[in-house]
Amino acid sequence: xxxxxxxxxxxxxxxxxxxxxxxxxxxxxxxxxxxxxxxxxxxxxxxxxxxxxxxxxxxxxxxxxxxxxxxxxxxxxxxxxxxxxxxxxxxxxxxxxxxxxxxxxxxxxxxxxxxxxxxxxxxxxxxxxxxxxxxxxxxxxxxxxxxxxxxxxxxxxxxxxxxxxxxxxxxxxxxx
Amino acid sequence: xxxxxxxxxxxxxxxxxxxxxxxxxxxxxxxxxxxxxxxxxxxxxxxxxxxxxxxxxxxxxxxxxxxxxxxxxxxxxxxxxxxxxxxxxxxxxxxxxxxxxxxxxxxxxxxxxxxxxxxxxxxxxxxxxxxxxxxxxxxxxxxxxxxxxxxxxxxxxxxxxxxxxxxxxxxxxxxxxxxxxxxxxxxxxxxxxxxxxxxxxxxxxxxxxxxxxxxxxxxxxxxxxxxxxxxxxxxxxxxxxxxxxxxxxxxxxxxxxxxxxxxxxxxxxxxxxxxxxxxxxxxxxxxxxxxxxxxxxxxxxxxxxxxxxxxxxxxxxxxxxxxxxxxxxxxxxxxxxxxxxxxxxxxxxxxxxxxxxxxxxxxxxxxxxxxxxxxxxxxxxxxxxxxxxxxxxxxxxxxxxxxxxxxxxxxxxxxxxxxxxxxxxxxxxxxxxxxxxxxxxxxxxxxxxxxxxxxxxxxxxxxxxxxxxxxxxxxxxxxxxxxxxxxxxxxxxxxxxxxxxxxxxxxxxxxxxxxxxxxxxxxxxxxxxxxxxxxxxxxxxxxxxxxxxxxxxxxxxxxxxxxxxxxxxxxxx
Numbered sequence: 001x002x003x004x005x006x007x008x009x010x011x012x013x014x015x016x017x018x019x020x021x022x023x024x025x026x027x028x029x030x031x032x033x034x035x036x037x038x039x040x041x042x043x044x045x046x047x048x049x050x051x052x053x054x055x056x057x058x059x060x061x062x063x064x065x066x067x068x069x070x071x072x073x074x075x076x077x078x079x080x081x082x083x084x085x086x087x088x089x090x091x092x093x094x095x096x097x098x099x100x101x102x103x104x105x106x107x108x109x110x111x112x113x114x115x116x117x118x119x120x121x122x123x124x125x126x127x128x129x130x131x132x133x134x135x136x137x138x139x140x141x142x143x144x145x146x147x148x149x150x151x152x153x154x155x156x157x158x159x160x161x162x163x164x165x166x167x168x169x170x171x172x173x174x175x176x
Numbered sequence: 177x178x179x180x181x182x183x184x185x186x187x188x189x190x191x192x193x194x195x196x197x198x199x200x201x202x203x204x205x206x207x208x209x210x211x212x213x214x215x216x217x218x219x220x221x222x223x224x225x226x227x228x229x230x231x232x233x234x235x236x237x238x239x240x241x242x243x244x245x246x247x248x249x250x251x252x253x254x255x256x257x258x259x260x261x262x263x264x265x266x267x268x269x270x271x272x273x274x275x276x277x278x279x280x281x282x283x284x285x286x287x288x289x290x291x292x293x294x295x296x297x298x299x300x301x302x303x304x305x306x307x308x309x310x311x312x313x314x315x316x317x318x319x320x321x322x323x324x325x326x327x328x329x330x331x332x333x334x335x336x337x338x339x340x341x342x343x344x345x346x347x348x349x350x351x352x353x354x355x356x357x358x359x360x361x362x363x364x365x366x367x368x369x370x371x372x373x374x375x376x377x378x379x380x381x382x383x384x385x386x387x388x389x390x391x392x393x394x395x396x397x398x399x400x401x402x403x404x405x406x407x408x409x410x411x412x413x414x415x416x417x418x419x420x421x422x423x424x425x426x427x428x429x430x431x432x433x434x435x436x437x438x439x440x441x442x443x444x445x446x447x448x449x450x451x452x453x454x455x456x457x458x459x460x461x462x463x464x465x466x467x468x469x470x471x472x473x474x475x476x477x478x479x480x481x482x483x484x485x486x487x488x489x490x491x492x493x494x495x496x497x498x499x500x501x502x503x504x505x506x507x508x509x510x511x512x513x514x515x516x517x518x519x520x521x522x523x524x525x526x527x528x529x530x531x532x533x534x535x536x537x538x539x540x541x542x543x544x545x546x547x548x549x550x551x552x553x554x555x556x557x558x559x560x561x562x563x564x565x566x567x568x569x570x571x572x573x574x575x576x577x578x579x580x581x582x583x584x585x586x587x588x589x590x591x592x593x594x595x596x597x598x599x600x601x602x603x604x605x606x607x608x609x610x611x612x613x614x615x616x617x618x619x620x621x622x623x624x625x626x627x628x629x630x631x632x633x634x635x636x637x638x639x640x641x642x643x644x645x646x647x648x649x650x651x652x653x654x655x656x657x658x659x660x661x662x663x664x665x666x667x668x669x670x671x672x673x674x675x676x677x678x679x680x681x682x683x684x685x686x687x688x689x690x691x692x693x694x695x696x697x698x699x700x701x702x703x704x705x706x707x708x709x710x711x712x713x714x715x716x717x718x719x720x721x722x723x724x725x726x727x728x729x730x731x732x733x734x735x736x737x738x739x740x741x742x743x744x745x746x747x748x749x
Binding site for chain 2: 001014018021022025026029060062066067069070071072073074075
């Protein structure tokens with residue numbers, strides 16, 4: 001996805017069974033594209049937070065947030081444009097790295113500030129956190145080693161702290 | 177006080193003021209039907225679960241109170257999905273209770289198990305699976321609250337059998353606490369002021385009133401606004417009766433089969449005041465060509481409707497009654513300070529369209545029976561506050577066009593989902609809710625065959641509705657499209673006028689039944705039907721199959737392309 005065409009919705013929801021289905025179902029039936037999704041508990045056990053990357057091309061973001069707000073278990077939605085957010089993502093990747101390649105792989109890991117989580121005779125598992133673009137770059141450079149398995153968490157995001165006023169916009173125009 | 181889950185459910189429904197529920201028992205819901213014997217709630221035993229749902233909708237349409245239906249699990253739950261979807265699109269408050277297999281076996285493909293919560297999620301405002309009998313009063317309270325407040329809609333409670341048998345400590349919650357559900361009713365004062373300003377400048381304004389007027393009980397407020405400003409009003413299919421048809425400012429129904437004046441007034445307007453309407457595709461036609469010169473004031477309780485189809489110049493989120501009442505005050509205040517544009521030339525133009533393009537059909541004395549003639553005859557021989565329900569298709573459009581809706585809550589129909597078979601059960605539900613009113617179902621022969629079995633319910637429960645079948649022996653609206661857009665290649669639309677024999681069928685279901693073939697028998701038969709008040713009456717009107725619904729805006733076209741009437745030679749003499 002091009003930088004800037006997506007929106008980040010940080011959605012506070014009730015921590016109950018079926019809420020993810022309600023959210024995902026809404027996106028599916030209204031034709032909105034989810035680019036990535038991360039769900040996690042919050043400091044308050046009654047709630048969870050979903051960080052949803054929405055493809056801005058698939059629907060006007062305003063319509064997405066208003067429809068989302070109609071779901072009863074959705075408590076509040078903060079909308080961040082890509083420019084207004086700090087985003088991070090975590091990646092675990094297992095590459096082919098036997099004796100010959102191990103030192104090269106370690107060098108690359110150092111450049112990307114990746115951690116080596118596990119080492120086997122023929123392979124190696126790395127962990128790297130960072131902006132999604134950094135993860136893309138590292139994936140490209142690991143390609144020649146041979147990628148055995150790769151997993152990314154999906155982005156999580158918080159608003160950039162502006163020196164003037166917060167760009168965080170709490171969207172709650174009322175539900176219906 | 178200790179109660180079983182089943183007792184707690186029934187008691188909770190009573191606490192919510194439920195007078196009547198429509199339903200049909202079965203395995204998983206059995207325990208709940210036991211305490212119903214002692215309950216004050218009247219239960220109407222339907223013949224098919226879809227009937228229960230539509231009856232509850234008809235009841236809600238006619239009374240404004242939520243309709244309640246209860247059925248068992250599995251196939252019963254899937255049978256009631258259609259009414260849920262119908263009520264969801266038309267914003268009808270329904271509370272549906274479904275039985276479910278015991279919690280302990282959910283997920284094991286048990287007998288009559290289905291994922292009711294999953295299946296109904298897209299067609300309910302919200303749904304709840306009860307997992308603890310202690311939660312029953314709270315969930316019922318929340319369900320009624322969600323169904324009836326904000327933008328009304330259907331909700332569902334899925335009730336596992338073991339929950340019904342477990343004991344709980346009864347207590348009724350004083351408050352509903354749903355942190356994620358806070359409908360905004362009030363609207364922004366500045367936007368209301370801005371709306372009045374826009375209205376003051378408009379030279380060609382039109383009020384585009386939708387079903388939200390009725391949901392908000394805002395018909396009186398609308399009348400006040402229209403009379404204060406002199407702005408004409410169109411009433412959508414969902415808003416027929418929200419503004420009296422007899423009023424000189426009423427232009428009637430817009431949209432695909434609206435009248436020329438209503439359609440064209442919107443098209444030429446410079447300001448559309450959309451009140452509780454949602455720019456449905458059947459109203460707008462091709463969106464790009466819809467009311468091209470109009471600025472938009474859009475009032476709706478659902479924020480997601482504002483800008484969904486057309487971006488408003490003044491969006492106002494709020495309850496229509498509250499907003500219109502405040503808009504009236506804002507108009508009065510604005511007029512004290514500013515001169516308003518003169519709209520009398522506009523009204524002259526509108527009157528000209530009304531004069532030149534009235535609805536038309538012709539009933540020849542010995543020619544085939546015209547459906548419009550039957551509808552107008554019923555209209556003219558019933559009280560003005562008669563409730564009329566319809567199915568979906570040609571007969572529905574003709575009824576909306578030719579009936580005169582002078583009172584709110586007299587029109588019961590399936591607008592958004594277009595559910596064939598809606599009329600009979602919906603009319604029954606309406607009659608249950610308003611036994612003081614005359615209730616007619618104006619139905620098509622295709623629709624009638626889908627839900628006619630509920631006339632057995634009506635007969636056995638002594639619910640004396642009247643049914644007019646406009647029997648043209650076709651799936652008429654489909655035939656019309658094949659006539660117009662498929663070069664008269666009729667594919668699978670012929671039904672036969674006398675298979676089934678509607679009179680015998682109706683009689684077998686405990687109704688009084690008549691057949692009418694010729695124009696001179698129409699009024700006398702209606703008068704005979706009017707005299708019967710102890711059982712349902714069915715009249716089989718044999719109507720002209722070649723009659724089509726006009727005006728018509730062909731699908732995908734702009735409303736500028738409205739076809740006013742049939743080409744010469746169409747229709748039979």
